[in-house]
Amino acid sequence: MSSPAPKSPEQSEKSKKYDRQLRLWGDHGQKVLENAKICLINATALGTEILKSLALPGIGSFTIVDGEKITDEDIGTNFFIESDSIGASRAQVTTQNLLELNPDVRGDYIDxxxxxxxxxxxxxxDTFSVVIATSLPEKVLMPLSRHLWEKNVPLIVCRSVGFLGYIRCQIKEHTIIEAHPDNENADLRLDNPxxxxxxxxxKxxxxxxxxxERSHVPAVIILYYYLNQFKAEHGHLPKTRAEKEEIKRKIIESPHPDEHGIKHLEENFKEAIRYINTxxxxxKIPSNVQAILNDDSCINLHQTSSSFWVLCAALKEFVESENSLPLKGSLPDMAADTNSYVALQQLYxxxxxxxxxxxxxxxxxxxxxxxxxxESITETEAKLFCKYASQLxxxxxxCIADEYQKTGLDFTSYLEDPDSLLFHYITLRGLERFISEFxxxxxxxxxxxxxxxxxLKSIIGKLLAEWGCSQIIRDERVxxxxxxxxxxxxxISAILGGCAAQEAIKLITSQYKPLNNTFIYDGITSTSASFTL
Structure with missing residues (x-):
């Protein structure tokens, strides 16, 4: 999304305040974020770091659920608690201090x-956009996990202890429209205009x-001319590297000599060469999109189907009719005169x-x-859906509760690697069971x-036996x-807090791909890894 320049008179105070993030998820993403309701369970150092990173970009509201009183340990680790607060409600004090970060955010607490x-x-x-839980023992996490799974409320579970920590996302079904891939080619449709x-x-x-005149022509027009020339000679569009090199040579050899007899390749012709490979x-219909169009949720709609699946059903009919996805409608910046570029842009x-x-x-x-x-489907939503149809x-x-009872992951293959961070997942799972038992x-x-x-060694041994794993965790790890x-x-909590807040924003805005489903961080070696458990 293009946002006004910082000194632009039409830019509102809110746009100035949130300028950087608007460039990431746009006005529509910010609007969703400002309507989000977050629940934080336990205002630990990690919990408050997560809320800090959500309050600053402007979530709508948060509620802290925490029955603990502030201790000396909280003072030493939590930046949102002061020494004169010992014995006070941790939920109340952290709520008050977090609200000072951003007056646009509302906050409440339950002691x-x-x-x-x-x-x-x-x-x-049930009414929260995301529930975030920190430092929960297993016996409390299990019923919470099952309840939120049934209600289809996303749950992010985090723990930070010493130099170790993990983030676990529980998502029943999460649909993404704007995945924001790192590399995306321009959608020019030169093969079939x-x-x-x-x-x-x-023309x-x-x-x-x-x-x-040559220097004013957009690269798209240049490339189309030489593609047509190639097609007239060969009967098809270029497919191989050698065929694309042939078009490249034609473009390189195209300039007229100037008054000194020297040929100069203009910037727009260089751009045309760069577009050849992409x-x-x-x-084609990307495999991820085709899988969605063939999904049962797209084919068999019902009264509780979300707007995403209704739009997918409409897209499926369009693809079957046109044999292509809808056009994105945007052009990359090109070296050309304004009138030529705008005329082409308007066509797209x-x-x-x-x-x-x-x-x-x-x-x-x-x-x-x-x-x-x-009103369940808006025109704005449909436009975004079509523009980013290739990213669906x-x-x-x-469910975490199901994972805790029986995981589908083959631990043996991972544990054969002595550097695998999955060792930390096992020790932290043992830690949670230890807390529940003692x-x-x-x-x-x-x-x-x-x-x-x-x-703890005994508990971890029992866990490994339950998973059918014969490996042994080394004593130094325990x-x-x-x-x-x-x-x-x-x-460590600050690093994990930023990561967990990022995942929450992905879930709220339905932009970017969220974690699926476990992230482990080792602060000793400054390494991390993700696993699907």
């Missing part, structure tokens, strides 16, 4: 433990242009608008047939380190967890 809230008001969590574009492109006879291939924009209108109207008809409200993705995750962290008391080490005594390090 109760999460298990108390679950027992007395289970539907409390629609009539209006073809008529415009064929130009490149060799007959004088040197001044923009002359036939337009008009065609994209016509195609998105077709899909939008069809989606409304489908929604009406299903008995859905006509669906992620279906797994109501304390291993090594929390100095004189309990050795006895706790034996207990001892590393015990020596932390459950302590958080603020620097």
């Amino acid at each position: 109760e433990t999460v298990d108390h809230v679950l027992a007395h008001s289970q539907d409390f969590f 629609w009539p209006a574009l073809q008529e415009h492109l064929e 130009f006879d490149i060799p007959k242009l004088d040197n001044k 923009c002359v291939n036939p337009v 924009q008009k065609q994209a608008q016509n195609q998105s209108e077709i899909i939008y109207r069809r989606a409304l008809e489908i929604a009406r047939t299903l008995g859905l409200s006509q 993705n669906v992620i279906r995750g797994s 109501n304390s962290y291993p090594g929390q008391l100095d004189d309990h380190v050795e006895p706790d080490l034996l207990k 001892h590393e967890v015990c020596r932390y005594g459950g302590a958080e390090l603020h620097s």
